[in-house]
Amino acid sequence: MSIDVSAPSAGPGEASSVLRLLGKIGALAAPLALGACVLSVFNLGTLALLSRYDQGPALHTVSLLQPAFFLIIALMEGLGITNQVFAARTKRAFSQHGLRGSSWRLAIIGLGLLFLLTALAYGAERVFGSRAGSWEPVLADLPYAILSMAAFVVFEVYHGALRGRGRIFLGLVPFALAVTVTLAVMYGLLTQYDLGLYAVLLGNFVGPLLLLPVIIYLVHREARGGEPMSTRALYGQLRGLLAGVGGPVFFSILVASASAAVIFPVLDRFGKEEVSAFLVIIRLRVAFMIPAVAAGSAIAILVNQCFDEKLKHGSSGRILAVGLPVIFGFYLLATLALAFAPGMAIDTIVPQQTAALNVWSLRLLLLLSPTFFLLPCAVCMQIVLEQVGDGLKVLVLTIVVEVATVCALLFALQDEQSIEFVCYVLIASAGVTFIAFLVRILMLSRKWEASRAV
Structure with a gap:
């Protein structure tokens, strides 16, 4: 329009x-602001829960883990916006095969890069952990922190597809539910089991994981109809978008x-x-x-x-x-x-x-x-x-x-x-x-x- x-x-x-x-x-x-508000509730809610119910150094550790989370956010946004642009550009044609294919392929790329980062973090902990001094606990928790974002990476890729199709409010429903479940899991694990940092990491993983089937279903429903896109054409578009859109977004967030x-x-x-x-x-x-x-x-x-x-x-x-x-x-x-x-x-x-x-x-x-x-x-x-x-x-x-x-x-x-x-x-x-x-x-x-x- x-x-x-x-x-x-x-x-x-x-x-x-x-x-x-x-x-x-x-x-x-307005709809863009609503999505940002949901994300802000997640960020500020995590801090509010830790400052109120954690009896250990979890908030301090989360602070020191921020560089790793910045890297993961850059990865998520790069892949999510790539799928968003792909969905917007293929709205009138190639919708059936293209949107589903782009979503699961970009999700696989995201998971592969995340597992690579986890392996590097594990290697760094093995090599430098004993010499890291006060940072040794942070290095020990780093691989788990990276893995905890795996479901969020996949969720963001599929969420980007709905945004690209103009289904902003439709995508907000599972996103808001995922954030609600995440904060509820954190609250329960902090108050009942005093898990500290691991309450945050488990919450980050469980919330989007439970809502993944919903957002995948919504994307598949959105992709019904239209003519199929050849695998060669799909790969060609994705390569171009990753180079022209996803890559610059990733590096811009990383630099910033x-x-x-x-x-x-x-x-x-x-x-x-x-x-x-x-x-x-x-x-x-x-x-x-x-x-x-x-x-x-x-x-x-x-x-x-x-x-x-x-x-x-x-x-x-x-x-x-x-x-x-x-x-x-x-x-x-x-x-x-x-x-x-x-x-x-x-x-x-x-x-x-x-x-x-x-x-x-x-x-x-x-x-x-x-x-x-x-x-x-x-x-x-x-x-x-x-x-x-x-x-x-x-x-x-x-x-x-x-x-x-x-x-x-x-x-x-x-x-x-x-x-x-x-x-x-x-x-x-x-x-x-x-x-x-x-x-x-x-x-x-x-x-x-x-x-x-x-």
């Missing part, structure tokens, strides 16, 4: 045209996670509460980004519809001129509200009874509060730039900023800088990214305006 986004007439109808455009952005963003992967070992020298509090802030900020991610995707869809329908490029510039300032204004107000009442957000995740973790979470939230404006707005612009064909420039810029950030964090580690210095580095990194993406957006808008005038 296409949406008319041609430039409206000037005059008294200008305000109403702006409101109509914002309504279109909101209508596209580089500084976050370094920050946990850096903060670990300050203490368990500090590194655990940083994980709380990261998960809270991810939840805070939901409107930005959804709005960025919606804006990108509308801009691409302008290109697809051969509308004037000035209409695309108008979408950016209306949508982005609203997002910026929303996040400015939301960040100010968060800074004035940080306890409301932190107490929801970390109870006040967990005094040290609660205090450190509040402190880091206040220190990093500027990033709650800068990063969501930067992510919103990044999504737009990537989806209008500027992905290579975005990747290069991300690499440059992340390398500089990692170098600064390593300097902080070697020079034994304070935790405030680490936070200032992260604020500066977010600020540079925001400014660079804003400049690029303005350059594209002027280019589109110039093409409209011709």
